[in-house]
Amino acid sequence: EPEVTQTPSHQVTQMGQEVILHCVPISNHLYFYWYRQILGQKVEFLVSFYNNEISEKSEIFDDQFSVERPDGSNFTLKIRSTKLEDSAMYFCASSEARNYEQYFGPGTRLTVT
Amino acid sequence: DAKTTQPPSMDCAEGRAANLPCNHSTISGNEYVYWYRQIHSQGPQYIIHGLKNNETNEMASLIITEDRKSSTLILPHATLRDTAVYYCIVRAAGGTSYGKLTFGQGTILTVHP
Numbered sequence: 001e002p003e004v005t006q007t008p009s010h011q012v013t014q015m016g017q018e019v020i021l022h023c024v025p026i027s028n029h030l031y032f033y034w035y036r037q038i039l040g041q042k043v044e045f046l047v048s049f050y051n052n053e054i055s056e057k058s059e060i061f062d063d064q065f066s067v068e069r070p071d072g073s074n075f076t077l078k079i080r081s082t083k084l085e086d087s088a089m090y091f092c093a094s095s096e097a098r099n100y101e102q103y104f105g106p107g108t109r110l111t112v113t
Numbered sequence: 114d115a116k117t118t119q120p121p122s123m124d125c126a127e128g129r130a131a132n133l134p135c136n137h138s139t140i141s142g143n144e145y146v147y148w149y150r151q152i153h154s155q156g157p158q159y160i161i162h163g164l165k166n167n168e169t170n171e172m173a174s175l176i177i178t179e180d181r182k183s184s185t186l187i188l189p190h191a192t193l194r195d196t197a198v199y200y201c202i203v204r205a206a207g208g209t210s211y212g213k214l215t216f217g218q219g220t221i222l223t224v225h226p
Binding site for chain 2: 004031033035037042043044045048056058089091093095098099100101102103104105106107109
């Protein structure tokens with residue numbers, strides 16, 4: 001069964017450093033998403049991406065964040081200058097069409113020290 | 114998207130049916146009811162969704178009341194592996210939405226041996 005994959009599973013970085021989280025969505029999916037979950041809190045929407053551009057973003061997704069689909073398979077989330085409060089699980093998701101069900105990856109645990 | 118209300122926790126005996134309720138009294142005509150679950154800190158897993166008819170798939174059944182103000186997710190024969198947080202999410206189809214999922218706190222289902 002096709003699945004969304006994410007790498008790395010765990011990333012440790014120092015405050016102020018840039019990190020890039022990687023996702024490979026399901027191959028025939030066209031809509032891509034990033035969510036995050038701070039430990040003990042709700043899963044929060046960050047951004048949706050379609051046709052090589054951001055279609056929707058939350059207030060959390062400020063200028064420190066960016067997304068990119070550098071090739072036909074990868075979908076990345078970049079955090080330019082990490083803060084302690086960026087420590088969280090980051091989940092990538094994809095869906096076949098605009099309001100179809102989303103399939104989530106296993107997540108990347110980001111720890112900012 | 115309409116707000117949902119779920120009990121914070123429920124218990125179920127292994128092998129019995131688990132019935133998880135959700136209230137969505139402000140749901141509007143073009144909004145679907147989606148159910149996801151999250152096992153430990155894994156990525157959320159899609160279970161089922163529906164608009165107004167009852168739905169069944171290999172994982173679960175979804176019963177939506179005639180007035181659409183509430184629904185019940187049924188796991189017919191719960192196993193220990195069904196212990197998870199279950200999220201009921203109401204989401205619009207079309208319009209300005211690009212598929213964002215808004216997660217609440219969900220229901221922690223614990224399946225006992």
